[in-house]
Amino acid sequence: MATLTRRHLVLAAGTALLARPDAAHATPERMRAAIAAFTGGAPLRDGRVTLDIATLVDNGNTVPVAVRVDSPMTAADHVQRIAVFSELNPNTEVAVFHLGPRSGRAAVQTRMRLATSQRLTAVAQLSDGSHWQHSVDVVVTLAACIEGG
Template sequence: MSKNIQQMVRLDRREALKAAGAGVLALGFATTAHATPEAAAEALSKATGGASATASDKVSISLPEIAENGATVPVGVVVDSPMTPDNYVKHIHVFAEGNPSPETISFHLTPTGKADVNTRIRLGKTQNVVVAAVMSDGSVLTGTKEVKVTIGGCGG
């Protein structure tokens, strides 16, 4: 290669490395947008067809008070319902107020069995988890529980 071509290649490589370094720095300083309680309320309204929700002790949420690993937080929901063809839980929706998207998971139920579901969800930070149970008569019962997500399991 001639000396001029080598200099061009070297400069191009340097410029590429500079650009890559700037990109890495930009990614390091970028923040992930999180939902707000208002966004979670809007998602709840959309999922329930705009029905008004009522806080109820019939909705029991099982969550750890402190989650050492936000990537896999166990959550259980039990709704006190007779689960008969005339009175049952049609849907259970789970929302996380501080995740990038508040919609976490939805369960669709039939009158047979129990209104008892368990799963694992990802939580990005300490936040409220809101559960909405849509009943067969169209009413919506809700429950809320806060879970503290530690950073690296060190209580941060």
């Protein structure tokens, strides 16, 4: 009878992860599922959101991203959340920003890594429960996130 060691357990767990090709890789389907989870299944509308990112990126290691939403940011009409989703990065939901009427402007900026050329989508949830989106296809000439995650 063979003895089960910690080394055998680690090897078995690693093999199980390798056997699941979707374990560490995002796909367009996973992005759609992440967006549906963010919206609670509510319908998405085009407009009001502007995702500002270069469509040609030389180096995917640090890419500036800005999102603006057309909103008066009043108590009655404001943006509650803005999320950025990545189609092919290991982490599909890149960032979620929480806002309120005291935020003043419905605008956020950050930097992100892009694993490869892909589609990015920004989604805004407004205080009336509506969800608005804007997508951009980005070409990356030198990919980031290639060291396994």
